[in-house]
Amino acid sequence: MKRIGITTTVPIEILLAAGYQPVDLNNIFISDANPERLVNIAEKAGFPLNCCSWIKGIYGVCMEQKIDTVLCVTTGDCSNTVMLMEVLKLKGIKTIPFAFPAQPDPGQMQKALEELAKTLNTTLDAADRVREELKPCRQLALKLDGLTWQEGVVSGYENHLWLVSASDFNRDYRNYQRELEELIKQCLKRQPYPSDYHRIAYIGVPSVYGQDLYKYLESQGARVVFNEIQRQFAMPHPTPSLAEQYSRYTYPYSIYDRLKDITAELKRRRVDGVIHYVQAFCHRGIGDIIFRDAIKLPFLTLEGNDDFLLTQHLKTRVEAFIDMLQRSRRRTKIAEEV
């Protein structure tokens, strides 16, 4: 299959139906042994220092891996992608724009999907057949998520990794399905995490720290039981059509749509504290104001740029946050005993 780069989660059912193999450029960037190298490629080409590292990383991957076609989301993801698209064109890469509708409306989504299918010379009927083929993968992602927050036998990082990878199913959905089935079998044999671990929600775009943040939280007696955007990428809940599936997906829409999903999950998953990750120079960081106003739980905002490991400064902030959760738990216990 011919590779097609994607800059975020897109209706991959249509891409697969058209005979393309979607390649999530973000996942290639962040799983590289040396992501700084990919950022450097972009900076040498002239990308400003105050441009988000993900955008620079995507550019670096395109150059290094000789990606010749990229589907760029122009509405519903990142304003920087529009200019990235122009630069990729300059470098001779074929770019195909895709715009999520302004509202999560199935009728408008149907039109956007039809348009994309037409551009790629396929049909929505063919994409719907792919949707059926992908169902077991999405069901397994849902199962893994449940094993994370309900059974406590899946780590926050495993949850992150498998849900975020659903954007392109690691470039081979059959293999994704086999490997995830195997992991779930292994997880079912594990002892659950101690019940006194603080339950953390991670909201916001995936961080540049990879497993570092998750591991550090665990070393401090806390674990992530909700990865907000990653779960959205996986779209694990069954829907009657492709248009419904992508309308239920909250990431491209208003922060208030995301909040409805987040607040319901915070309650359902009995979350003790929330970490909001924001990427330096990202417009989404402004949404922190709204989250802080709406979420009535202890809240820590972490900003990352191009340090791909947690710095000592960030570790201290995480420690102080967990310490605060610990003290608040003690106070509640004392109040209950009195």
Ligand code: SF4
């Ligand atoms: S982190 Fe923000 S600025 Fe960077 S690619 Fe994602 S949406 Fe764009």
